[in-house]
Amino acid sequence: xxxxxxxxxxxxxHEQPKAYRDxxxxxxxxxGDRVELxxxxxxxxxxxxIRNVHIVACGTAFHAGLIGKSVIEKLARIPVEIxxxxxxxxxxxxxxxxxxxxxxxxxxxxxxTLAALREAKRCGARVVAITNxxxxxxxREADDVIVTWAGPEIAxxxxxAYTSQLIAFYLFGLHLAQTLGTMEAxxxxxxxAALQALPEQVEAILQEKxxxxxxxxxxxxxxxxxxxxxxxxxxxxxxGSLKLKEISYIHxxxxxxxxxxxxxxxxxxxxxxxxALATQDALFEKTVSNIxxxxxxxxxxxxxxxxxxxxxxxxxxxxxxIPRTLPLLTPALSVIPLQxxxxxxxxxxxxxxxxxxxxxxxxxxx
Ligand code: F6R
Numbered sequence: 001x002x003x004x005x006x007x008x009x010x011x012x013x014h015e016q017p018k019a020y021r022d023x024x025x026x027x028x029x030x031x032g033d034r035v036e037l038x039x040x041x042x043x044x045x046x047x048x049x050i051r052n053v054h055i056v057a058c059g060t061a062f063h064a065g066l067i068g069k070s071v072i073e074k075l076a077r078i079p080v081e082i083x084x085x086x087x088x089x090x091x092x093x094x095x096x097x098x099x100x101x102x103x104x105x106x107x108x109x110x111x112x113t114l115a116a117l118r119e120a121k122r123c124g125a126r127v128v129a130i131t132n133x134x135x136x137x138x139x140r141e142a143d144d145v146i147v148t149w150a151g152p153e154i155a156x157x158x159x160x161a162y163t164s165q166l167i168a169f170y171l172f173g174l175h176l177a178q179t180l181g182t183m184e185a186x187x188x189x190x191x192x193a194a195l196q197a198l199p200e201q202v203e204a205i206l207q208e209k210x211x212x213x214x215x216x217x218x219x220x221x222x223x224x225x226x227x228x229x230x231x232x233x234x235x236x237x238x239x240g241s242l243k244l245k246e247i248s249y250i251h252x253x254x255x256x257x258x259x260x261x262x263x264x265x266x267x268x269x270x271x272x273x274x275x276a277l278a279t280q281d282a283l284f285e286k287t288v289s290n291i292x293x294x295x296x297x298x299x300x301x302x303x304x305x306x307x308x309x310x311x312x313x314x315x316x317x318x319x320x321x322i323p324r325t326l327p328l329l330t331p332a333l334s335v336i337p338l339q340x341x342x343x344x345x346x347x348x349x350x351x352x353x354x355x356x357x358x359x360x361x362x363x364x365x366x
Pocket of ligand 1: 104
């Protein structure tokens with residue numbers, strides 16, 4: 001059942017190229033220049049009527065939503081708010097019939113997410129669900145359902161469900177952009193081509209897993225560490241940090257790289273591992289200067305960069321390089337080494353990787 005892998009988590013990490021392909025599947029035109037999301041029943045007029053988008057989810061699905069916010073804002077130029085589902089209802093969000101709510105839930109059964117969906121509907125919003133389970137409560141109650149075809153996810157720590165949620169957001173963002181005319185045809189085709197190249201790029205990262213294993217074994221001896229990044233790298237840092245906490249029980253924090261000097265820098269001491277994501281070209285120089293701030297205080301820095309960015313090598317102790325894609329699509333690659341890092345750190349600590357303490361796969365209580 002684990003197909004030769006030691007744990008479901010490792011199996012599911014390796015299933016990601018297939019999950020990407022299956023989630024894109026027949027949703028891209030033969031000609032490769034258009035997205036065809038037939039399951040989204042909104043008319044062009046309804047799409048043009050969207051004034052704001054609310055993304056609501058928990059945990060890892062929330063982290064996918066953070067990327068989704070950037071995708072929709074960049075591609076479709078619609079303002080997006082995002083909340084963790086357990087907070088959404090209690091802040092009296094301004095929901096109108098011009099609001100599009102997107103709920104993200106692997107299981108489709110998370111109690112807070114379902115309650116948020118119901119609140120959005122009660123206030124007249126249209127609800128799109130991104131879920132991995134056909135026929136789940138969230139799928140049944142939403143107006144439109146974009147299924148992530150990741151296949152069953154058994155390990156408590158979510159991996160392929162998260163990355164398939166990213167693919168769903170890319171497709172949905174393109175779908176909105178096509179209707180709204182916010183992207184040039186050539187830009188749409190270029191984005192689709194980059195999406196289609198992702199599965200092979202993930203395979204290439206998986207081939208390098210021994211390098212990550214070695215780094216994870218070093219990290220396993222520490223009790224605290226930081227993930228830092230800017231922009232999309234910050235959102236991926238949050239997911240990497242959650243994954244590590246969840247299964248290795250090492251305390252970590254994800255920090256917006258530019259925020260460190262506003263307080264948290266006080267925690268940086270000799271030898272503390274810092275995992276620095278620097279994949280976003282537009283933010284590269286600024287991130288490097290933040291890396292220098294932690295290096296100067298003795299941190300041991302692992303840099304995550306795009307292939308060929310040799311400049312980072314000078315600023316950090318070690319570099320793990322990922323293949324180049326469009327900046328917006330990078331999270332679908334940069335999270336893979338972080339999943340492997342969490343997996344191998346958990347393994348090195350002798351934990352129950354697939355069933356971490358205190359956690360359940362599906363959270364049906366508020
Ligand atoms: C972490 C993890 C959780 C879930 C969260 C939401 O690895 O799996 O954070 O993402 O409980 O679950 P779903 O997506 O089923 O609503």
